[in-house]
Amino acid sequence: MIDVAALKAHAKSLLEKGSVRAVIGYRKSTAGLLAEPATIADADATDDLIFDPTCVQNLALYLVNDKKERVHSRSDDKRPIAVVAKGCDSRAITVLLQEKHFPRESVHVIGVSCEGTGVVDARKLAKKLDGKKALSVNFDGSEAFSITTEDGAQSIPAAEVMAERCLECRSAHPTLSDMTFGEAKSERALHAPFQAVKHKMKDEQDNRWAFWARQFDRCLRCYACRSVCPMCYCEECVVDSINFAVLPDTTADEKADRIKWIERSPARSETAMYHMVRAIHLAGRCVDCAECERVCPVNIPLRLLNTRLEMEAFETFEYNPGSDMNAPTLTSSFRDTDPNSFIR
Amino acid sequence: MANAVETAKDETGFEPKIVAFLCKWCSSAGSDLAGVSRLQYPSNAVPITIMCSGSMSPMFVLSAFNKGADGVLVSGCHPGDCHYLKGNFFARRKIYLVQKLLQFVGLENDRFRMSWVSAAEGVKFAGVVDEFVKDIKKLGPQTRLKAKR
Amino acid sequence: MTKTVAMEKMLNKADLAAWMGKLDSHRLFSPALEDEDVWNYMPVEEAAKVLLNHPNTVRPPKGFVFPQREVLYEYSQVPGEAPVLNETLPDPAPAVVFGVRPCDSRGLVRQDIVFTKEYEDPYYQGRRAKVIYVGQACNQPPSPNCFCMSVGGSPCAEDGLDVLMTELDGKYHVKALTPRGSELLAKGGELFKDAQAADKAAVEKAHASAKAHPQRPIKDLGKVAGALKANFDSPAWDEMAKACIGCGICTFLCPTCHCFDISDEVKCSSPCKGERVRTWDSCQFPDFTMHTSGHNPRETLGSRLRQRVCHKFLYFVENHDTQQCTGCGRCVSLCPVGIDIVSVVERLGQP
Amino acid sequence: MSQNAYLPKLGRIAAIKEEVAGARAIKTFRIEFVNGDGFEHDCGQCAMISVFGKGESMISIASAPHVKDYKQFSIMRTGRVTTALHDLNVGDVVGVRGPYGNKFPVKDWKGKNLIFIGGGCGLAPIWPVVQTAVNERRQFGNITVFYGGRSSRDIMYRNELEKLKGDVDVHLSIDAQEEGWDGYCGFVPANVMTKAPKADNAIAITCGPPIMIKYVIQNLKELGFEDDMIYTTIENKMKCGIGKCGRCNVGKDYVCVNGPVYSWAALKDLPQEY
Amino acid sequence: MTKRTGVFVCHCGNNIAATVDVARVAKEMGEVEGVIFSKDYVYMCSDPGQSTMANAIKDNKLDSVVVSCCSPTLHEKTFREVTEDGGELNPYRCEIANIREQCAWVHKDKPKATEKALKITKAAIKRVQNNQSLTPIGVPVTKKVMVIGGGVAGIQAALDLANAGLQVVLVEKSPTLGGNMIKLSETFPTLDCSQCILSPKMVEVSKNKNIKLLTQAEVQDVSGFVGNFKVKVRQKAIFVDPELCKICDDCSKVCPTVVKNEYDENLTARRAIFIPFAQAIPATYTLDESSCLGLNPVVCGKCADVCEVGAINYDMRPKIITEDVGAIVVATGFDLYGKENLGEYGMGKYDNVLDGLQFERLCSASGPTGGHVLRPSDHKEPKNVVFIQCAGSRDPESHCAYCSKICCMYTAKHATLYKHHVPDGQAYVFYIDIRSGGKGYEEFVQRSMERDEVMYLRGRVSKVYEQDGKMVVKGVDTISGKNVQIDADMVVLALAMQPSKGTADVAKTLKIGRDKDGFLAEAHPKLRPVESVTAGIFLAGAAQAPKDIPETVCQASAAASKVIALLSKDELMHSPAIAKVRLSHCTGCEMCVQACPYGAISLTGPGAKASVNDVLCEGCGTCQAVCLRAAIDVKNITQLQIHDMINASLGV
Numbered sequence A: 001m002i003d004v005a006a007l008k009a010h011a012k013s014l015l016e017k018g019s020v021r022a023v024i025g026y027r028k029s030t031a032g033l034l035a036e037p038a039t040i041a042d043a044d045a046t047d048d049l050i051f052d053p054t055c056v057q058n059l060a061l062y063l064v065n066d067k068k069e070r071v072h073s074r075s076d077d078k079r080p081i082a083v084v085a086k087g088c089d090s091r092a093i094t095v096l097l098q099e100k101h102f103p104r105e106s107v108h109v110i111g112v113s114c115e116g117t118g119v120v121d122a123r124k125l126a127k128k129l130d131g132k133k134a135l136s137v138n139f140d141g142s143e144a145f146s147i148t149t150e151d152g153a154q155s156i157p158a159a160e161v162m163a164e165r166c167l168e169c170r171s172a173h174p175t176l177s178d179m180t181f182g183e184a185k186s187e188r189a190l191h192a193p194f195q196a197v198k199h200k201m202k203d204e205q206d207n208r209w210a211f212w213a214r215q216f217d218r219c220l221r222c223y224a225c226r227s228v229c230p231m232c233y234c235e236e237c238v239v240d241s242i243n244f245a246v247l248p249d250t251t252a253d254e255k256a257d258r259i260k261w262i263e264r265s266p267a268r269s270e271t272a273m274y275h276m277v278r279a280i281h282l283a284g285r286c287v288d289c290a291e292c293e294r295v296c297p298v299n300i301p302l303r304l305l306n307t308r309l310e311m312e313a314f315e316t317f318e319y320n321p322g323s324d325m326n327a328p329t330l331t332s333s334f335r336d337t338d339p340n341s342f343i344r
Numbered sequence B: 001m002a003n004a005v006e007t008a009k010d011e012t013g014f015e016p017k018i019v020a021f022l023c024k025w026c027s028s029a030g031s032d033l034a035g036v037s038r039l040q041y042p043s044n045a046v047p048i049t050i051m052c053s054g055s056m057s058p059m060f061v062l063s064a065f066n067k068g069a070d071g072v073l074v075s076g077c078h079p080g081d082c083h084y085l086k087g088n089f090f091a092r093r094k095i096y097l098v099q100k101l102l103q104f105v106g107l108e109n110d111r112f113r114m115s116w117v118s119a120a121e122g123v124k125f126a127g128v129v130d131e132f133v134k135d136i137k138k139l140g141p142q143t144r145l146k147a148k149r
Numbered sequence C: 001m002t003k004t005v006a007m008e009k010m011l012n013k014a015d016l017a018a019w020m021g022k023l024d025s026h027r028l029f030s031p032a033l034e035d036e037d038v039w040n041y042m043p044v045e046e047a048a049k050v051l052l053n054h055p056n057t058v059r060p061p062k063g064f065v066f067p068q069r070e071v072l073y074e075y076s077q078v079p080g081e082a083p084v085l086n087e088t089l090p091d092p093a094p095a096v097v098f099g100v101r102p103c104d105s106r107g108l109v110r111q112d113i114v115f116t117k118e119y120e121d122p123y124y125q126g127r128r129a130k131v132i133y134v135g136q137a138c139n140q141p142p143s144p145n146c147f148c149m150s151v152g153g154s155p156c157a158e159d160g161l162d163v164l165m166t167e168l169d170g171k172y173h174v175k176a177l178t179p180r181g182s183e184l185l186a187k188g189g190e191l192f193k194d195a196q197a198a199d200k201a202a203v204e205k206a207h208a209s210a211k212a213h214p215q216r217p218i219k220d221l222g223k224v225a226g227a228l229k230a231n232f233d234s235p236a237w238d239e240m241a242k243a244c245i246g247c248g249i250c251t252f253l254c255p256t257c258h259c260f261d262i263s264d265e266v267k268c269s270s271p272c273k274g275e276r277v278r279t280w281d282s283c284q285f286p287d288f289t290m291h292t293s294g295h296n297p298r299e300t301l302g303s304r305l306r307q308r309v310c311h312k313f314l315y316f317v318e319n320h321d322t323q324q325c326t327g328c329g330r331c332v333s334l335c336p337v338g339i340d341i342v343s344v345v346e347r348l349g350q351p
Numbered sequence D: 001m002s003q004n005a006y007l008p009k010l011g012r013i014a015a016i017k018e019e020v021a022g023a024r025a026i027k028t029f030r031i032e033f034v035n036g037d038g039f040e041h042d043c044g045q046c047a048m049i050s051v052f053g054k055g056e057s058m059i060s061i062a063s064a065p066h067v068k069d070y071k072q073f074s075i076m077r078t079g080r081v082t083t084a085l086h087d088l089n090v091g092d093v094v095g096v097r098g099p100y101g102n103k104f105p106v107k108d109w110k111g112k113n114l115i116f117i118g119g120g121c122g123l124a125p126i127w128p129v130v131q132t133a134v135n136e137r138r139q140f141g142n143i144t145v146f147y148g149g150r151s152s153r154d155i156m157y158r159n160e161l162e163k164l165k166g167d168v169d170v171h172l173s174i175d176a177q178e179e180g181w182d183g184y185c186g187f188v189p190a191n192v193m194t195k196a197p198k199a200d201n202a203i204a205i206t207c208g209p210p211i212m213i214k215y216v217i218q219n220l221k222e223l224g225f226e227d228d229m230i231y232t233t234i235e236n237k238m239k240c241g242i243g244k245c246g247r248c249n250v251g252k253d254y255v256c257v258n259g260p261v262y263s264w265a266a267l268k269d270l271p272q273e274y
Numbered sequence E: 001m002t003k004r005t006g007v008f009v010c011h012c013g014n015n016i017a018a019t020v021d022v023a024r025v026a027k028e029m030g031e032v033e034g035v036i037f038s039k040d041y042v043y044m045c046s047d048p049g050q051s052t053m054a055n056a057i058k059d060n061k062l063d064s065v066v067v068s069c070c071s072p073t074l075h076e077k078t079f080r081e082v083t084e085d086g087g088e089l090n091p092y093r094c095e096i097a098n099i100r101e102q103c104a105w106v107h108k109d110k111p112k113a114t115e116k117a118l119k120i121t122k123a124a125i126k127r128v129q130n131n132q133s134l135t136p137i138g139v140p141v142t143k144k145v146m147v148i149g150g151g152v153a154g155i156q157a158a159l160d161l162a163n164a165g166l167q168v169v170l171v172e173k174s175p176t177l178g179g180n181m182i183k184l185s186e187t188f189p190t191l192d193c194s195q196c197i198l199s200p201k202m203v204e205v206s207k208n209k210n211i212k213l214l215t216q217a218e219v220q221d222v223s224g225f226v227g228n229f230k231v232k233v234r235q236k237a238i239f240v241d242p243e244l245c246k247i248c249d250d251c252s253k254v255c256p257t258v259v260k261n262e263y264d265e266n267l268t269a270r271r272a273i274f275i276p277f278a279q280a281i282p283a284t285y286t287l288d289e290s291s292c293l294g295l296n297p298v299v300c301g302k303c304a305d306v307c308e309v310g311a312i313n314y315d316m317r318p319k320i321i322t323e324d325v326g327a328i329v330v331a332t333g334f335d336l337y338g339k340e341n342l343g344e345y346g347m348g349k350y351d352n353v354l355d356g357l358q359f360e361r362l363c364s365a366s367g368p369t370g371g372h373v374l375r376p377s378d379h380k381e382p383k384n385v386v387f388i389q390c391a392g393s394r395d396p397e398s399h400c401a402y403c404s405k406i407c408c409m410y411t412a413k414h415a416t417l418y419k420h421h422v423p424d425g426q427a428y429v430f431y432i433d434i435r436s437g438g439k440g441y442e443e444f445v446q447r448s449m450e451r452d453e454v455m456y457l458r459g460r461v462s463k464v465y466e467q468d469g470k471m472v473v474k475g476v477d478t479i480s481g482k483n484v485q486i487d488a489d490m491v492v493l494a495l496a497m498q499p500s501k502g503t504a505d506v507a508k509t510l511k512i513g514r515d516k517d518g519f520l521a522e523a524h525p526k527l528r529p530v531e532s533v534t535a536g537i538f539l540a541g542a543a544q545a546p547k548d549i550p551e552t553v554c555q556a557s558a559a560a561s562k563v564i565a566l567l568s569k570d571e572l573m574h575s576p577a578i579a580k581v582r583l584s585h586c587t588g589c590e591m592c593v594q595a596c597p598y599g600a601i602s603l604t605g606p607g608a609k610a611s612v613n614d615v616l617c618e619g620c621g622t623c624q625a626v627c628l629r630a631a632i633d634v635k636n637i638t639q640l641q642i643h644d645m646i647n648a649s650l651g652v
């Protein structure tokens, strides 16, 4: 089990020594069960840090946001920023490093191993508790969660309320870190990877369309899925931008010639294109942190969509996103042996 | 004027709208050869010549479907013959992914196709278009990804 | 809307479907599961299945009057000639929306203020005139983050509603609040019995007990606006917005938020043909205020959080003497990273 | 047509004048309403101009209210709509809706000395006031115009400004020395300081790049101008023009309704979100 | 966007007009936004057609034109010239809509063909309306060439170039020119003496004023691009001044260290100070640092003591020489497939199992045995010699997949030579099949079989081992189907040719590709066989693929002539339709850098954003499809243009 006290102490000493600008971690939220991402710059505030199964967010996102903010504020503090990273978070950081989003030395990764479990799926938990409100969730040994409700604490096998992504997790131990808490467990004995995708693939094509059409129809285009994705760090998204990338020397022509690939209207065709472009752009970059799916207010199964190509990356192209920061990316490389028979 | 840009529909039925992205050096040249040889094939596929199949962004495919294409064809030089050395290898990987994705969301498999057509394969080009048009006619109009405009 | 003397009736739970059956001149909507865990206002397909036991819907009912996409008009233009514009004012079939929570109906009141005060928005009006809101008092708080009473509402508030229903043992207490509401009850005819004193007492009891459920408090609501103004330049805005991912959930799903974008959707490029549409927009998106030059008056997440909170608890109060938040708790519950408007107000809106 | 505020009236471009060329091109469009449509406006108000298929942009009405036959707009090419506008020809028809916003309280200024201070394309929003004042020349005291551009090629309304001379004190300036330029060289706020207009019974009306406005106001205050003697206009992104889309909201104000004209006294209290 | 587009629709006599309603195309295109002139004409490419076009451009102040006609491969150039010369408009403002090959000729139904012609033309209009005016990029060239590798390929290329008047820098890794060829005895198919034909060329190199020879030198770093490369060469210290060295051999006589002589394929020995062979160029002794006792008079210093002219200097240090060159010829040649890989044939284990080059040395008059074929173990004349072909070639499972091409021939040569040396001996050749394409080659092989009675056995050898002083060769004769065993005195393996050691590094330094077998990759296997993928870098000799001397020399001369053509102009013109980065959108993710086939992109500047080298970029657009944020576009075929073309093709 993660020694949270040691984690806090590590964070504290980093800040006390001034070797990092801040520590990005988790703290308890006022809004609900799930933890809240916290950026802590004050050594005394490290006491607020927690690490438990409610720490679902992928904090790599905040490295991206931190970079944006620093560009904006023209900060010249060259010290690294520390970040608490689970296996999936560290994979995301690796992809960001691979894409030269920031230099390795600008981040101090505090790895935390998910050992035999992972994080909780709040929806599953709510169902499991059948109306009772969970007040806190903690690790209970290596394979169970201890859940506190108004009626007291109970222990539930983690696999029953764990996030799907954790059940299918291929590397629950951080692949990249400067300091690691928790032990690496190779045997996780949970689900086989890509189970959900493979299941969906068996469905008839028309049914699959009916399924996705229903999902796309529901989308609000609130862009939470994209905003929460550490890989969607583009200043201006090609599909539908909610931000414009403008430099002082951006010409009027460049602004006038922005391509409108889709409309902002929440129509099925436009939303489908938005999600498909995202899925394509995530091919070989998605680390399956499943944040997009979690944040969606209308429960669109985006993980299912995005892991479809992840499955191809892994199974067809033997490409494992987030495992090697020095490798060329999936789509900017190829092999002679890539599939060819689908071409006529 | 208005009907000028819409595909003519003959009485007998559905005329698919197809966009064919052809690389300049092989497939476009192959289609030229088909022309020089006066091979006949259906007129549904409107060619857009791009420099290299490697420059085929997935956006183009998705956008064509969004704008109402009933079928999209991408054609480039055979592996190893790319005018730009390896553009078609990048294309192959990307197009493969796009195809898998389109199939996963449930677009009919036959609507998106890639082919290798060299500059010498005029006959093949005509055949590819012919077959594609036939397959799409069987499917009828593409409604799934098309924007309601 | 002028208020008439309220008409109070009783309806057997079992007769709800029958009442709905008599409203066939209207499109009927009620909360239902749109997909797993996603509650939304859905067309009533089988009245007998309507239970009205829903938690708070993910979407507020604002889309009935202010849909996410509204076509303002169609245009077409042949090069060199004058454009032809075709106004497309909405004229929907009348609709009755059941199960509206009082916080959401109070949201409607806020929308009314925006869209009808000073200038009457014809698109809004066109829809507003056709939608009847049948409310449902919250005997139990539908969400753990409810705080309606902290912003001047209540689990049985009536503003914005045409009818308020309160669930009692086996029955509904149904109160018509507007002439349109009375008409709706009249259509039920025999199904409705007049409420007796005992019924009225039971309702009052139910309402009282609903109000007694603890909610997240906001101290000194009256002083919040002033405090926010004083704290305008506080660094706490940036600090509290640190986790914000800048998505549109909080605003899109807020029953009171009304910001929109106007854009041209092109159907054909030449001859130019298309629609001018307005779509929901969000002050939390970075481009919301960004000028073409790249200058952005609200460039940081902090400044955008401040805008959202101040608009609701300061500017709206200054302009319209009421908060633009009805305590539905959606933005709190649905925020992916736990940005919590109540704690923001607690921290920056207290003297 | 109905009272629908979103529906533009149609206007034909009667004349186009290229004011400034180059990367920050400005053209002045003279637009005449067609179909007998139209609206009256006040100094400082603006209108939404539509190019169908591209969108709408809020543009200040640069002609004076007493000019009834047409409305004039000076538009800088910056993005999608403005580029499309620059591509139009005389005779093309665009959509115009308005007028939007408050106005300069020109009536209250009768008998006063007016000092206009403009920079770059910031002359357009205050130009109707200049025109009105000149049109009713006797109603006002001294009229002074300070105007500057980056270079002599960036001076807009060049001919019109020349014609004003006599009735009005015109002080032109450019940022850096150029051959053949006999006016002031340097920034506009500095030019104001060298000429030091008197604050007595005066109103200063300024518009230009934010940084210019900042120094102009500083300097004016040094010269003794009170906050309520200084007027300016601000810009915020706008979509609806009628205070509903929420975009131009600053504090309790909607710039499209409560602005764009502000006295410094009022603007000072507004959050700096413009 | 341009505002005044002109459209010219060609009838092509009846070629187009028969199936496309050209008048309708011209009429309807005239109504497209931005089109102010549209006309059909019977033959656009005829003189009157061209002047119609030129006049229309001028008269109507057109700013862009579309010619709707035949394939752009035919007349794009013509119409762009008209646009430029007659119309005084930038030629890149002209685009072709192909309505003949891609439309009129392949469809019969006139209404349908017309619909399609409308879409094709409209797409071209949409494209041209966003075309930019472009001017070809002129790059001044340095009229100097570097040749890397001093084998026959490098020698030939250097001489051809020098004779054409160009300055040449010839960089050779080893102490002498000559490469592998200088080690050969006689060469097939004519059996003339290798040294006799190569040495004069080597001397010519050393005498030619235009050639600067750098031996014991290797390329360390290359920057720049075609016409303007900057190459850093590192030259080892050789510790002997070649100007002074008299080749008296006094030094080597006193040198106490003895090491194997790689110039005799390790069949003989040499000293630490030595000359590779008598005809070596440069003609000088050289001191091999690695075998010298210490480069220090205190330790040894014997050679310096005896050198009368004082040519030996222990204080020499490696030099870095920087050369500006306009083009590079790479001729780094081959090595034999590593002996260690062929344990099954006893290679490296038994002295009497030799490789081809060793056998060449044995046959060579200047070789270790003075031209007598004697077996290494006991210096006896071998009476039974087995030659095994395809040793390491054509064996995708365990060795090289490819055919080394020359082994059939040199094995036949070896067997023949052997018979010439040992007329009573028996030569056996194990082969898979015989590849003897080439002038006089088949006859040569036949001769070896018939006249020299070489015994050809079709089949693979399974094992070679030593027994009782004999080399036992076991194999199968697949023709008779019988197992065969030969007790040989000597076994010669025709080892596969592989790219010389260090080819990978050279390719990396030069940023040129290698094929799957490690040979340098040509730009196009058929049409550009001597060009590398990088403009200005050319290939010659066995570094590109296994080849024999005539082919090597051919390719070397071809490469030289390509270089001569390239450098014959003062400026190189490069297509301006190249990629351009939108800096505001680039995040510096490096995907385009990884994908660009020409290595044309690098990350530069603050915030490290992509930047395209105008000269290296070929405009293929691979980068454009790889970039997630559409931050990079190829000029005049941008994503906006393709977007518009998609719309036009679909009538949207």
Ligand SMILES: Cc1cc2nc3c(=O)[nH]c(=O)nc-3n(C[C@H](O)[C@H](O)[C@H](O)COP(=O)(O)OP(=O)(O)OC[C@H]3O[C@@H](n4cnc5c(N)ncnc54)[C@H](O)[C@@H]3O)c2cc1C
Pocket: A255, A256, C290, C291, C292, C293, D046, D055, D056, D057, D058, D059, D060, D061, D073, D074, D075, D076, D077, D078, D079, D080, D081, D082, D083, D121, D124, D125, D234, D235, D236, D237, D238, D239, D260
């Ligand atoms: C009250 C007012 C008066 C103005 N008067 C003039 C004038 O007289 N002359 C002139 O050249 N310009 C004027 N502007 C600025 C003009 O509105 C913008 O330059 C124009 O909208 C840019 O649109 P675009 O489509 O070309 O740019 P794009 O970048 O393609 O459009 C982006 C969107 O942002 C909005 N937008 C971007 N920048 C601004 C901005 N600065 N102000 C408002 N909206 C913006 C537009 O609504 C547009 O929809 C005025 C703006 C305001 C608010």
Ligand SMILES: Cc1cc2nc3c(=O)[nH]c(=O)nc-3n(C[C@H](O)[C@H](O)[C@H](O)COP(=O)(O)OP(=O)(O)OC[C@H]3O[C@@H](n4cnc5c(N)ncnc54)[C@H](O)[C@@H]3O)c2cc1C
Pocket: E148, E149, E150, E151, E152, E153, E154, E171, E172, E173, E174, E176, E177, E178, E179, E180, E181, E184, E186, E187, E188, E189, E217, E218, E219, E331, E332, E333, E334, E335, E356, E357, E360, E406, E410, E413, E500, E501, E502, E506, E540, E541, E542, E543, E547, E548, E549, E550, E552
């Ligand atoms: C056993 C045998 C017998 C043969 N017999 C015949 C025959 O009879 N007839 C015939 O036509 N062909 C014959 N060949 C083939 C012939 O040897 C080759 O065709 C020829 O040598 C190829 O020449 P080259 O210049 O390409 O390569 P090489 O001869 O290999 O020369 C390459 C040169 O480049 C130098 N070099 C390598 N790397 C670098 C570097 N990084 N920097 C600088 N310099 C470098 C090397 O030192 C070498 O000097 C035979 C080959 C073999 C193996």
Ligand code: SF4
Pocket: A086, A087, A088, A089, A114, A117, A118, A119, A163, A165, A166, A167, A169, A170, A171, A172, A173, A288, A289
């Ligand atoms: S996906 Fe894996 S690494 Fe990520 S939280 Fe779950 S178990 Fe941990």
Ligand code: SF4
Pocket: A218, A219, A220, A221, A222, A223, A224, A225, A226, A295, A296, A297, A298, A299, A300, A302
């Ligand atoms: S989070 Fe959900 S609703 Fe929002 S844009 Fe993404 S898929 Fe659509």
Ligand code: SF4
Pocket: A226, A231, A232, A233, A234, A236, A237, A238, A239, A277, A278, A281, A282, E628, E629
């Ligand atoms: S979808 Fe693609 S372009 Fe858009 S933000 Fe994500 S990675 Fe960037």
Ligand code: SF4
Pocket: C250, C253, C254, C255, C256, C257, C312, C324, C325, C326, C327, C328, C329, C330, C331, C332, C341
């Ligand atoms: S601000 Fe939040 S709590 Fe208040 S009404 Fe809106 S969504 Fe509900």
Ligand code: SF4
Pocket: E581, E585, E586, E587, E588, E589, E590, E591, E592, E593, E609, E610, E626, E627, E628, E629, E630, E631, E632
């Ligand atoms: S791929 Fe695009 S974003 Fe990445 S470095 Fe290249 S141009 Fe920039």
Ligand code: SF4
Pocket: E578, E579, E595, E596, E597, E598, E599, E600, E601, E612, E616, E617, E618, E619, E620, E621, E622, E623, E624, E634
């Ligand atoms: S267009 Fe091709 S050659 Fe040019 S930079 Fe892009 S990938 Fe490289």
